[in-house]
Amino acid sequence: MRIKRLIAFLVATTCVTSLFAQHTERTFVLKNSADGQSEITVYLPNATAAANANGRAIVDCPGGGYSHLAMNHEGHDWAEFYNEQGIAYVVLKYRMPNGDREIPLGDAYQAIRTVRDSCKVWHINPNNVGIQGFSAGGHLASAVSTHAPFEVRPDFSILFYPVISMDERLSHKGSCVGFLGEKRTDEKLVKEWSSDQAVRRHLTPPAILILANDDRVVPPATNAAAYYTAMRRAGNNCSLFCYPSGGHGFGFRDNWKYHELMKAELRQWLADLKMPAETALKVACIGNSITDGAGIDMAEVLSYPAVLGRRLGSGYAVKNFGVSGRTLSNSGDRPYQKEPAWRACLEWQPDIAIIKLGTNDTKSKNWPTAKDDFVSSLQQMVDSLQALPTKPRIILASPIPAYPNRFDIQDSVTVAGIIPALQKFAKKKKLEFLDLHTLFKDDGKQLQSDGVHPNDKGAAQLAELVAKKIKE
Numbered sequence: 001m002r003i004k005r006l007i008a009f010l011v012a013t014t015c016v017t018s019l020f021a022q023h024t025e026r027t028f029v030l031k032n033s034a035d036g037q038s039e040i041t042v043y044l045p046n047a048t049a050a051a052n053a054n055g056r057a058i059v060d061c062p063g064g065g066y067s068h069l070a071m072n073h074e075g076h077d078w079a080e081f082y083n084e085q086g087i088a089y090v091v092l093k094y095r096m097p098n099g100d101r102e103i104p105l106g107d108a109y110q111a112i113r114t115v116r117d118s119c120k121v122w123h124i125n126p127n128n129v130g131i132q133g134f135s136a137g138g139h140l141a142s143a144v145s146t147h148a149p150f151e152v153r154p155d156f157s158i159l160f161y162p163v164i165s166m167d168e169r170l171s172h173k174g175s176c177v178g179f180l181g182e183k184r185t186d187e188k189l190v191k192e193w194s195s196d197q198a199v200r201r202h203l204t205p206p207a208i209l210i211l212a213n214d215d216r217v218v219p220p221a222t223n224a225a226a227y228y229t230a231m232r233r234a235g236n237n238c239s240l241f242c243y244p245s246g247g248h249g250f251g252f253r254d255n256w257k258y259h260e261l262m263k264a265e266l267r268q269w270l271a272d273l274k275m276p277a278e279t280a281l282k283v284a285c286i287g288n289s290i291t292d293g294a295g296i297d298m299a300e301v302l303s304y305p306a307v308l309g310r311r312l313g314s315g316y317a318v319k320n321f322g323v324s325g326r327t328l329s330n331s332g333d334r335p336y337q338k339e340p341a342w343r344a345c346l347e348w349q350p351d352i353a354i355i356k357l358g359t360n361d362t363k364s365k366n367w368p369t370a371k372d373d374f375v376s377s378l379q380q381m382v383d384s385l386q387a388l389p390t391k392p393r394i395i396l397a398s399p400i401p402a403y404p405n406r407f408d409i410q411d412s413v414t415v416a417g418i419i420p421a422l423q424k425f426a427k428k429k430k431l432e433f434l435d436l437h438t439l440f441k442d443d444g445k446q447l448q449s450d451g452v453h454p455n456d457k458g459a460a461q462l463a464e465l466v467a468k469k470i471k472e
Helices: 002-020 076-083 102-117 136-147 173-185 187-192 224-234 259-272 304-312 340-348 367-386 411-429 456-470
Strands: 024-031 039-045 057-061 088-093 129-134 156-160 207-212 238-243 281-287 316-322 352-356 393-397 432-434
Touching: 024 076, 039 076, 057 102, 057 136, 076 088, 088 102, 102 129, 102 136, 129 136, 136 156, 136 173, 173 187, 207 224, 207 259, 224 238, 238 259, 281 304, 281 340, 304 316, 304 456, 316 340, 352 367, 352 456, 367 393, 367 411, 393 411, 393 456, 411 432, 432 456
Parallel strands: 057 088, 057 129, 129 156, 156 207, 207 238, 281 316, 281 352, 352 393, 393 432
Antiparallel strands: 024 039, 039 088
């Protein structure tokens, strides 16, 4: 009788295991730190599931208040859900910070680096690597999304009931103590590592936030909702799903009332999230407010770089590195080359760079000095790009026309000073020149009321002009 029961138990266990792993081709564990205390467990989907997934991968950061890790319902239990969609899934066992934030950050950076370094062997698209985090792991995932160098910055984020604020009065105190330690009263550090304060326009990847309204461990209003608000204010791609109940820590537990609904909505969000192909040419749009998309609500969707990305298709990966109010000249009031966006652009190592600067250099407070170092500043920018391993194709684009007496921008200086300087430099250095001042047409419906910034239609026209130049 005992033997029959044992056989029945083994058969049942085998069936459950087979069912759980039916979409998983391989599972293995790799060391993720020199001391071996950090590990990653890799779940690779089988070929049938992976065929329709575009090489997507997700690195998971379980929660635990930066004191322990909930490795199952916030980690391994998700493997089949992702593998059945053809998504490679990597569970990160990160080390506790004990006040040294660089420890878990370094583990997360290394995990993403390993995934991208292994993209050929694991059949992963390096342009389609996301991060997922729960509670304190959500803070780690959001911190990586807002602070990491582009080499290891994820392409999207999935944040479950995340700790966002490092102000223990607004957040989960234990997580703040664990991450910042004795420095948790340092206002500068608290602000720096409160992820909603670190969101940057165009530079913070798309995110989805999932939580329950009755969460009494991590206050939704000052954490998840604060991150969503910062993302929406920046015009970045972000979605928030707040369920009526569930408290904190539901993870993948199937006894949670909204478990199946959450899975369906997350699955749809992932299906709608389109990423460039693995072989995509990287196009960096460098510029001021016109590139940034100032005055255009949801610039991440409607600015000229965003439209350009759709025009060019999946064979190109377009990123917006525009920053409002910046000058090309290093002697200007706000030089572009001193901005984090410029450093991020170089880290990204584009294959094509569109430089569209000069409008703010024409201001009366800038041009008297800017005209003397305009070319030398441009040379410095071009030298930095040409020093990259990708040796990018560089296109110098002129400013578009601007009506006079708006923001002190002088279109006459653009015509007599900026454009001749760009043309001469392009010819001398054998670079391409795109005369947007001549090509851009305004029939009264292409610019915003300020007469300087393109509206949605103007941004679309710019995208068409730049796309045509790129495809020449």
